[in-house]
Amino acid sequence: MKLILGNKNYSSWSLRGWLAAKQSGLPFEEITVPLFGEEWSRAQDQGLQPSSGKVPILWDGDVVVWDSLAILDYLADKVGRDRFWPRDEVARGLARSMVAEMHSSFHALRQNCPMNIRMRVDLPDLPDAVRHDIVRILQLWAEARARFGHGGPFLFGTFGAADIFYAPVVTRFLTYRIGVPGFAHAYMEAIWEHVWMQNWISAAESEEWVLEQYEVGREQ
Numbered sequence: 001m002k003l004i005l006g007n008k009n010y011s012s013w014s015l016r017g018w019l020a021a022k023q024s025g026l027p028f029e030e031i032t033v034p035l036f037g038e039e040w041s042r043a044q045d046q047g048l049q050p051s052s053g054k055v056p057i058l059w060d061g062d063v064v065v066w067d068s069l070a071i072l073d074y075l076a077d078k079v080g081r082d083r084f085w086p087r088d089e090v091a092r093g094l095a096r097s098m099v100a101e102m103h104s105s106f107h108a109l110r111q112n113c114p115m116n117i118r119m120r121v122d123l124p125d126l127p128d129a130v131r132h133d134i135v136r137i138l139q140l141w142a143e144a145r146a147r148f149g150h151g152g153p154f155l156f157g158t159f160g161a162a163d164i165f166y167a168p169v170v171t172r173f174l175t176y177r178i179g180v181p182g183f184a185h186a187y188m189e190a191i192w193e194h195v196w197m198q199n200w201i202s203a204a205e206s207e208e209w210v211l212e213q214y215e216v217g218r219e220q
Contacts, residue, residue, distance in 0.1 A: 001021070001026060001027070001028040001059065002028065002030075002031055002058070002059040002060075003017060003018060003021050003028050003030055003031065003056055003058050003059075003071075004031045004032075004033060004056060004057040004059070005018060005031065005032050005033070005055055005056050006032070006033060006034070006055040006056075007034055007204075007207060007209050008117070008200055008203045008207060009115075009116060009117050009118055009204040009205075010114065010116060011055060011056075011115070012110075012115040012168035012171075012172075013054070013055060013056060014055050014056045014068075015115075015167060015168050015171075016056075016068035016069075016072070016165055016167070016168065017055070017056030017058065017068040017071045017072075018056065018200065019163075019167060019197075019200075020068065020071050020072040020075055020084075020161075020164055021058070021071070021075065022196045023075070023083060023159070023160070023161075023164065024075040024076075024078065024079045024083065025079060025083070026078065026079065033055065034209045054066060054067070056068060056071060058075075060074075068103075068165075069099065069100075069103050069165075072084060072161055072164065076161075083160075084160050084161040084164075085160060085161055086148060086156045086157075086160065088148070091147070091156055094143070094148070095144070095155070095156055095160065095161060095162045096161075098140050098155070098162050098165070099162055099165045101140070102165040102166060102169070103165065105133075105136075106133045106136070106137065106169075108127060108130045108132070109130050109133040109134065109137075109169070109172065112126065112127060112130050113130065113172045113175070113176045115168050115172055115175070116175055117171050117175065117200075117201055117204040117205070118204060119175050121175065121176060121177070122177050123177075134173075134178060137166070137169060138184055141155060141166070141183070141184055141187060142183060142184075144156055144162065145183055145187065153186065153187065153190035154187070154191075155187070159194065167191050167197060170188045170191045170192060171192075173188060174188065174192070
């Protein structure tokens with residue numbers, strides 16, 4: 001399999017697709033296409049990006065899957081859904097709902113706090129819509145941890161689909177120094193220290209590409 005990714009420092013959806021591929025346990029080759037650069041345009045011209053220029057994209061023989069949630073579902077079908085989702089029916093229902101909400105919502109947080117793993121900055125005057133998104137995410141984390149998180153440090157105990165989809169949120173909360181309660185801090189620490197996240201973070205920190213629209217006017 002081949003997985004086409006954007007810059008690891010900035011591309012939250014690429015992180016989700018990459019974590020899903022790692023969770024599958026299947027071997028895959030990474031192809032990084034820097035966002036908005038010449039290689040990005042060339043990849044579109046060559047037909048490597050059938051999803052209107054979006055990443056990630058998974059190539060598996062003749063199968064082409066784009067969109068991180070579709071990639072996760074495709075991989076779960078190949079290796080068994082229990083690798084990604086809780087076995088308990090009630091927990092699985094909550095996990096699926098949380099993933100779907102992350103996939104389709106929290107637009108204010110995305111727009112005002114783009115992923116930038118290398119950066120740390122204080123944003124004291126967050127718009128109300130961003131604060132609303134943060135509160136909602138913390139509510140979801142609290143419910144998952146309280147009801148189903150007893151088997152480990154992750155949302156449903158063991159690492160799975162919900163953690164894959166909220167991992168970029170963890171990086172945003174750290175980048176913009178978002179204050180969180182103790183249970184959320186412990187969860188964020190577990191995500192940040194996960195070996196796959198450490199590998200991604202190390203690669204992001206070593207990247208040479210800089211997207212000025214995500215850097216200008218911000219403390220480094």
